Amino acid sequence: MLPKKIFKIAALSAFVLILHPSCAYGTSDKPADEKKDESSTENQQDPVKFTNDELIGKGNPTLVGKDYKLLPEVSKQLELMMADARKAGFKPWVVSSYRTYSYQNGIWERKYKGNLAKKMTAINNINKIIEYSTIPGTSRHHWGTDFDIVETTKGVPADPLHEKHFNEGGQMRGFKLWLDKNAHTYGFYLVYTNDKDRKGFKYEPWHFTYKPISQPMLRAYQKLDIKKLLQENKLMGSENFTDAFIKRYMDEHLLDVNPEIK
Numbered sequence: 001m002l003p004k005k006i007f008k009i010a011a012l013s014a015f016v017l018i019l020h021p022s023c024a025y026g027t028s029d030k031p032a033d034e035k036k037d038e039s040s041t042e043n044q045q046d047p048v049k050f051t052n053d054e055l056i057g058k059g060n061p062t063l064v065g066k067d068y069k070l071l072p073e074v075s076k077q078l079e080l081m082m083a084d085a086r087k088a089g090f091k092p093w094v095v096s097s098y099r100t101y102s103y104q105n106g107i108w109e110r111k112y113k114g115n116l117a118k119k120m121t122a123i124n125n126i127n128k129i130i131e132y133s134t135i136p137g138t139s140r141h142h143w144g145t146d147f148d149i150v151e152t153t154k155g156v157p158a159d160p161l162h163e164k165h166f167n168e169g170g171q172m173r174g175f176k177l178w179l180d181k182n183a184h185t186y187g188f189y190l191v192y193t194n195d196k197d198r199k200g201f202k203y204e205p206w207h208f209t210y211k212p213i214s215q216p217m218l219r220a221y222q223k224l225d226i227k228k229l230l231q232e233n234k235l236m237g238s239e240n241f242t243d244a245f246i247k248r249y250m251d252e253h254l255l256d257v258n259p260e261i262k
C-alpha cells in the first residue's frame with residue numbers, strides 16, 4: 001500500500017469514527033471482518049511498512065502517546081476508544097505499551113535471576129517465565145500495536161494485571177464487558193483469550209492488539225528465522241533453547257492466539 005493511500009484510509013476511518021464509533025469498519029453491508037482483512041492484505045504487501053528489526057524490538061518506529069508509546073494509527077484509535085470508555089463512566093489506564101528488545105531483556109533477566117534464587121532448574125525457570133512473559137525479540141509489545149489496559153474507578157490495585165479483577169465480581173468486570181462489546185469496533189482484539197484449549201501464554205484480559213497492523217506483522221514475523229535469532233542472541237538460559245523448545249514456543253506462544261487476529 002502506498003503511504004498516501006494509508007493516510008487516506010486512516011483519515012477516512014478517523015472521520016467515520018468521529019461520526020459514529022461503531023461504524024468504523026461497517027458502513028456497507030459487507031461483514032466487518034472481511035473489510036478489515038482487505039486492508040491487512042494490502043499492508044502485508046507493502047515492503048516498507050515495517051522492517052525486520054521493528055518486528056523484534058530493535059527498530060526505531062515512530063511512536064506517539066502521552067502516557068504510552070504506540071504507532072500513530074494505533075494511538076489514534078486507542079484515544080477514540082478511551083474517550084468513549086470515559087463517556088461510559090470508566091477510567092481506562094494503559095499500563096504497558098511499546099517495549100524495546102533491551103527493555104524486554106531487562107524483564108527476562110529480572111525474572112530469570114529471581115527464579116534462580118529459588119533454586120529452580122534452568123528449564124523450569126524458562127517455563128515459569130514464559131507463562132506470562134516473552135523471550136526478548138518475540139514480544140508483540142515490540143510492534144507498537146499491542147498494549148495492556150486496565151480500569152481504575154475503584155482505585156489502582158497493587159497487582160493491576162491480574163485476571164481476578166476482570167472476572168465475575170472483580171473491580172474491572174464492567175470495563176471488561178464494555179471492551180468485549182466495543183473494542184473490535186476500533187480495531188482492537190484480545191490476544192491471549194480465555195479459551196481452555198488455547199496453549200501458550202495464559203489468559204490476559206488486559207492485553208489488546210490493533211489487528212489492521214498487527215495481523216500483517218504476525219505474518220511477516222512467521223517468515224523470520226526465529227530459531228537463528230533466539231540461538232544467536234545470548235540471553236540468560238538461552239543454552240536451553242533447543243530446536244524442539246523453539247518450535248513448541250513458536251507454535252504455542254506466538255501462534256496459538258485469538259483466531260480472529262491470525
Ligand SMILES: [Zn+2]
Pocket residue numbers: 096141147148206207
Ligand atoms: Zn501485554
